[in-house]
Amino acid sequence: MVSDLHEALYFTFSTLIPVFPPLGWLIFSTPRFSVLHSISVYESWNHIFIAVFAPYIHCVIFALLLRCLEMRSGGAATRLDPIFRIQKRRVVSRQNREHPGEEPPEVHAERERVRSAMASLQQEEESAIVVNSVRKEYEDKKASSVFKKRKKVAVKNLSFTVKKGEVLGLLGPNGAGKSTTINMISGHITATAGEVLLKGCDGVVSTSGQSIPGYLGCCPQQDPLWPDLTVHQHLQVYAAVRGMRKEDAAVTISRIENALDLQKHLRTPARRLSAGEARKLCFALSILGGPVVMLWDEPSVGMDLKGQRRMWKVIQTAMKSKEHAAILSTQYLEEAAAMCDRVAILVSGQLRYIGSLEDLKSKSGTSYHLEVKMTDPEQSDALHAEVLHLFPYATRQERMTSSLIYKIPMENAVPLSQSFSKLEAAKQNFRLEDYSLSLHSLQQVFVDLTRDLEEHDPDAAPDGVVEQRPLHP
Numbered sequence: 001m002v003s004d005l006h007e008a009l010y011f012t013f014s015t016l017i018p019v020f021p022p023l024g025w026l027i028f029s030t031p032r033f034s035v036l037h038s039i040s041v042y043e044s045w046n047h048i049f050i051a052v053f054a055p056y057i058h059c060v061i062f063a064l065l066l067r068c069l070e071m072r073s074g075g076a077a078t079r080l081d082p083i084f085r086i087q088k089r090r091v092v093s094r095q096n097r098e099h100p101g102e103e104p105p106e107v108h109a110e111r112e113r114v115r116s117a118m119a120s121l122q123q124e125e126e127s128a129i130v131v132n133s134v135r136k137e138y139e140d141k142k143a144s145s146v147f148k149k150r151k152k153v154a155v156k157n158l159s160f161t162v163k164k165g166e167v168l169g170l171l172g173p174n175g176a177g178k179s180t181t182i183n184m185i186s187g188h189i190t191a192t193a194g195e196v197l198l199k200g201c202d203g204v205v206s207t208s209g210q211s212i213p214g215y216l217g218c219c220p221q222q223d224p225l226w227p228d229l230t231v232h233q234h235l236q237v238y239a240a241v242r243g244m245r246k247e248d249a250a251v252t253i254s255r256i257e258n259a260l261d262l263q264k265h266l267r268t269p270a271r272r273l274s275a276g277e278a279r280k281l282c283f284a285l286s287i288l289g290g291p292v293v294m295l296w297d298e299p300s301v302g303m304d305l306k307g308q309r310r311m312w313k314v315i316q317t318a319m320k321s322k323e324h325a326a327i328l329s330t331q332y333l334e335e336a337a338a339m340c341d342r343v344a345i346l347v348s349g350q351l352r353y354i355g356s357l358e359d360l361k362s363k364s365g366t367s368y369h370l371e372v373k374m375t376d377p378e379q380s381d382a383l384h385a386e387v388l389h390l391f392p393y394a395t396r397q398e399r400m401t402s403s404l405i406y407k408i409p410m411e412n413a414v415p416l417s418q419s420f421s422k423l424e425a426a427k428q429n430f431r432l433e434d435y436s437l438s439l440h441s442l443q444q445v446f447v448d449l450t451r452d453l454e455e456h457d458p459d460a461a462p463d464g465v466v467e468q469r470p471l472h473p
């Protein structure tokens, strides 16, 4: 502080630069400085004043600056990272240029439908959800190392549309990619490639994740509930978020509570609900306010039969107006048959079938299901050779210790009288415990479709055996 200029600079910098006051304070407090400039720091109240109060001035200035920046670029960062407020850049999905390869005809037709829906999106009134060549890769943490990151492909090149008034069932075995698909549509996760478009009733097209409240209702696989809020409070909060008027909300909430038999639990906090009751509440939240697009990821898991039927009724009522579109992921064929206009069957992230269950059922009539039960497992190979001799186009579906299961094309099994007499003879020769020859049921068709080639045990297909896994029955 040898001149007025220095002092002015000191005041200016210490007011604007946060690190300056503590550093200045340290410099001024050193004995060397005191000796050289023959002043005691404690004599200079100005310096103490700056060192103590400047940080408060900084707080106010920078809090205001931060607020301005947040108002300009959105406040989501504060929620995710309240300390450093670094907002991850949203990964922009790129177009999926991967060739889909050979696909079943109905899957290919659906892909073409998506293409034409994308081409004429503004004019196209029908589709509420358009999923266009979507792919999702996760980092496979188990297989990754420090040097090499390995990816797990959960969904590959998936394309489908859901029309207004339609409920599309999403079926498939565990890990098929159903939840990943629903989460990409809801915007909960970002697609690695491809795009999802949601079309509002006003014709506005928005990519998933940027939809307006009230447009999308989602019941994800994990219950998104606040543990301390009661059932009734949850419904009230969601009604407010969806922009419902208070009087409308009260009527709708009471109707939903009655329809799903939630009245007994209105004052129960979410943490004390049973799994089935929590699912009921999640489902109720997803339909509250009649969103245009509704996504349900296994909503009936944990519900008792009565609860499941009540939920079905609510779905039917909600879909009456033909202004809504819904996707229902389920493990139950019966639920899909009761609720869905079409079903999409996913296996290992790929679409294996899309269409009505009736069409799938009619295809099941084109082959027979043969199951033979052995008394002596040692005879398995000989019996297999005999079945192939009797029905040359039979394909073995399963091989267990005491039974073998085959699919036989219809033309190979008729006339049935001959088939039964051949099987009777085999029963005597091989001392079979039992056998059955029946039309392929819907359940069996579904099992055939969803059987994953990669997971299949190669030991079960010894040389010479035709172990085909046709996509169509």
Ligand SMILES: Nc1ncnc2c1ncn2[C@@H]1O[C@H](COP(=O)(O)OP(=O)(O)OP(=O)(O)O)[C@@H](O)[C@H]1O
Pocket (backbone or CB within 6 Å): 138, 139, 140, 152, 153, 154, 172, 173, 174, 175, 176, 177, 178, 179, 180, 181, 221
């Ligand atoms: N966050 C994640 N990180 C890594 N892999 C994941 C992640 N989430 C899902 N996966 C993997 O992606 C694949 C698809 O998972 P997804 O949950 O979509 O299947 P799903 O069909 O919903 O199964 P389920 O019927 O059991 O709910 C699975 O193999 C799963 O292990």
